[in-house]
Every structure is written in C-alpha cells, then in structure tokens.
Amino acid sequence: MNLSQIEAFCAVVSAGSVSEAARVLDCNRTKLSMAIKALEKDLDTDLFVRTGNNVTLSETGKAIYKDCENLLVTSARIRQTCAQVSGDFATELRIAHDDSLPDQVWQDLTLELNQRYPALSLNIVLASSGDLADIVEKKQVDFAFGVDFEREDDPRLTYQPLGKIRMMSVCRADHKLSKLPRVSDEVLRDEMQVSLAYLNLRDNPELLPFSLKYIGFSSFEFMLKTILSEGAWGVLPEPLIRQLLREQTLSVIKHTYGLTQEDFCMLTSSGMSEHPAMTWLADQVSDYLFTF
CATH class of the missing domain: 3.40.190.10 (Periplasmic binding protein-like II)
Known part of the structure; x- marks a missing residue:
C-alpha cells in the first residue's frame, strides 16, 4: 500500500468514476485502475462494487474511505512542515x-x-x-x-x-414586494429572482434558487445591478448594500427568511x-x- 494508490482510491470515490478521476488527476485511466487493483490485492478485499462502467463503494471501501482521506491530509501536512523548516516557503x-x-x-x-x-x-x-x-x-x-x-x-x-455576515432578501424600494406587510412563499416564488451561480458539482441547498423564475450570476455585484435595473429580488450580504438601504433605494422583503446569518x-x-x-x-x- 502506498500513497499513490490511496490517492487513486480517494479520487475515484470523489469523482464517482475511474474516467472522471483520471481526468481530474490528469493521468491515464488504465494506470489509475491498476493502482486501485494493486491496493485491493494488498488489502485482500474489494473496495468497489463494479457494474459495467459504474463503480460504487463496497462496505469495506466505505469503512476505510475517511481514514484514507486523513492519510492524504497528513502526507500534505508533513510535506508542508518540511518545506517550512527548509526555508522553501513561497514568497x-x-x-x-x-x-x-x-x-x-x-x-x-x-x-x-x-x-x-x-x-x-x-x-x-x-x-x-x-x-x-x-x-x-x-x-x-x-x-x-x-x-x-x-x-x-x-x-x-x-x-x-x-x-457573522447578515444575508438580506431585498428588492428595489418601488417593487410591489416592498409594499406588502408580509410576503408568503407563494407570492415570492412567482417573482423573478437573481441567485448565486457557482461551478462546483456539489449539491448545495443553501444556494438553490427559491423562485420558479430566476437568473444565476457568479457575483453578488451582478445580482445587485440586476435587482436595481430589472426589478428582481435576491439575497445579498449587508456590507454590500448597507448604503442603498439607508438611502431607501433597496428594501428588505418581509419574508420568513428575509434576514439570515452566515x-x-x-x-x-x-x-x-x-x-x-x-x-x-x-x-x-x-x-x-x-x-x-
């Protein structure tokens, strides 16, 4: 068992397939498969259940995955410490x-x-x-x-x-949402939302759009500009919009999740x-x- 085999195992688990793991690691798929088979042979157990081109963790694989991740973290820490002691820290x-x-x-x-x-x-x-x-x-x-x-x-x-940073559901001060004493889920879902878009493949319920109609942007600044120009609503951080709230250009929507903290x-x-x-x-x- 060596670190390259452990890295191959963790990469396949994280990527969900051998081919995707090979792409992420920028290595040959066959070489990656051989590393995992060598690890399984050394441990005398199957780490994956293979069905066609699909692989899922076996019970043994599930049991050792977290320890394998920790081994890679420890290895990186050792290398970092040695670099620090030898004066090789990047400037x-x-x-x-x-x-x-x-x-x-x-x-x-x-x-x-x-x-x-x-x-x-x-x-x-x-x-x-x-x-x-x-x-x-x-x-x-x-x-x-x-x-x-x-x-x-x-x-x-x-x-x-x-x-802590306060996240506020806001709209333009002249938007009809700002006039309501209380905004229900149904009403909010029918209004155009601008939401945060991102590239990683992890499911993140915190970033899923609430409305049925929405536009995703990669930055809060783009979201803010669209709220001001197009009459949409969105969830923005307080530091970015404090002055606009004071000027009453923006209003906080009176919804259950109008104010949250992250x-x-x-x-x-x-x-x-x-x-x-x-x-x-x-x-x-x-x-x-x-x-x-």
Missing part, C-alpha cells in the same frame, strides 16, 4: 475572495498588506462564494475569504470563521501553516465585520 500567495464585502475594502486591505509585507507577491482573484471551497481543495489558491455556504466536514479543508470564513487546505500576512488579513476582516 507568493494566491488568494481568492468573494464580493460580499465592498471592493473598496479589499482594495484598501490589499494595499496595506503590500506595504506591510513588501517581499511578498500576491495574486488576488474574485470567485463565487459557492466555489471557494472547491478551488482551495484543488489547490488553485492558497487561501480564500468569503461567505461559507458549504457547512461540510471535509478533512482536506480548514474553515476559520472570522465573523459565517464569513477564511479557508485553506488542512495542514497548511498560516502565513503571518494571512493572520493579519484575517484580523482586519474580522474587525471590519464586527462593525455590522
């Missing part, structure tokens, strides 16, 4: 964030971060809230900041809550040491959220 960080906080906040924080850590190179990208966990897990970025809709117990990821988190791969620059950034974001 470049890849950071993703959603747009639940105003652009100006991120611009100010980025500039100050650059002044505090001038030797550090930063690559900062905007991503949909629903994709943050996925791009961290796939190591496309080192750290991600945003609203946590996942609520999954994934040993490959570390979630550090930085504060965690705003910093996400990173399990076992990855937190860079001092990210500790500073996390503290600044936490202080900002405390004002709401």
Whole structure:
C-alpha cells in the first residue's frame, strides 16, 4: 500500500468514476485502475462494487474511505512542515475572495498588506462564494475569504470563521414586494429572482434558487445591478448594500427568511501553516465585520 494508490482510491470515490478521476488527476485511466487493483490485492478485499462502467463503494471501501482521506491530509501536512523548516516557503500567495464585502475594502486591505509585507507577491482573484471551497481543495489558491455556504466536514479543508455576515432578501424600494406587510412563499416564488451561480458539482441547498423564475450570476455585484435595473429580488450580504438601504433605494422583503446569518470564513487546505500576512488579513476582516 502506498500513497499513490490511496490517492487513486480517494479520487475515484470523489469523482464517482475511474474516467472522471483520471481526468481530474490528469493521468491515464488504465494506470489509475491498476493502482486501485494493486491496493485491493494488498488489502485482500474489494473496495468497489463494479457494474459495467459504474463503480460504487463496497462496505469495506466505505469503512476505510475517511481514514484514507486523513492519510492524504497528513502526507500534505508533513510535506508542508518540511518545506517550512527548509526555508522553501513561497514568497507568493494566491488568494481568492468573494464580493460580499465592498471592493473598496479589499482594495484598501490589499494595499496595506503590500506595504506591510513588501517581499511578498500576491495574486488576488474574485470567485463565487459557492466555489471557494472547491478551488482551495484543488489547490488553485492558497487561501480564500468569503461567505461559507458549504457547512461540510471535509478533512482536506480548514474553515476559520472570522465573523457573522447578515444575508438580506431585498428588492428595489418601488417593487410591489416592498409594499406588502408580509410576503408568503407563494407570492415570492412567482417573482423573478437573481441567485448565486457557482461551478462546483456539489449539491448545495443553501444556494438553490427559491423562485420558479430566476437568473444565476457568479457575483453578488451582478445580482445587485440586476435587482436595481430589472426589478428582481435576491439575497445579498449587508456590507454590500448597507448604503442603498439607508438611502431607501433597496428594501428588505418581509419574508420568513428575509434576514439570515452566515459565517464569513477564511479557508485553506488542512495542514497548511498560516502565513503571518494571512493572520493579519484575517484580523482586519474580522474587525471590519464586527462593525455590522
């Protein structure tokens, strides 16, 4: 039994098929199948039930899957620790964030971060809230900041809550929904909604549209613009719309879920040491959220 065999096993479970796992790992399908067969031979048990081209976990496979995931996490942690001790830590960080906080906040924080850590190179990208966990897990970025809709117990990821963020169901102040003393589910479902669209394949009930008619966008900013221009409704974070609420350009819909709270988190791969620059950034974001 070796780590490449464990990785092959976990990849097939995560992807749902050998062919999809081979695509994700960018390796030959035959090589992947041979690695799993070698693991099964070494363990003297079948890890999958095979029916044609479909594979499902056997009872043994189900029993050991979580331990195998933990082995891969431990392996990554060991490599990260060795890199730190040998002084091989990258001076470049890849950071993703959603747009639940105003652009100006991120611009100010980025500039100050650059002044505090001038030797550090930063690559900062905007991503949909629903994709943050996925791009961290796939190591496309080192750290991600945003609203946590996942609520999954994934040993490959570390979630550090930085504060609560209020999500508000809003519409334009002149919309008929804003005039109702109470909005029922039936009425809300018949109105056009703008919702958050994302790329990862995980089912996430928190991000499913409520209305029968909807348009999905990858950012809260696009959602906001459509609410203002097209008379739709949607669920937006308070920091992004506070000024528009004060100006009475937007109104909160009087619905059961008109106001909810979500965690705003910093996400990173399990076992990855937190860079001092990210500790500073996390503290600044936490202080900002405390004002709401």
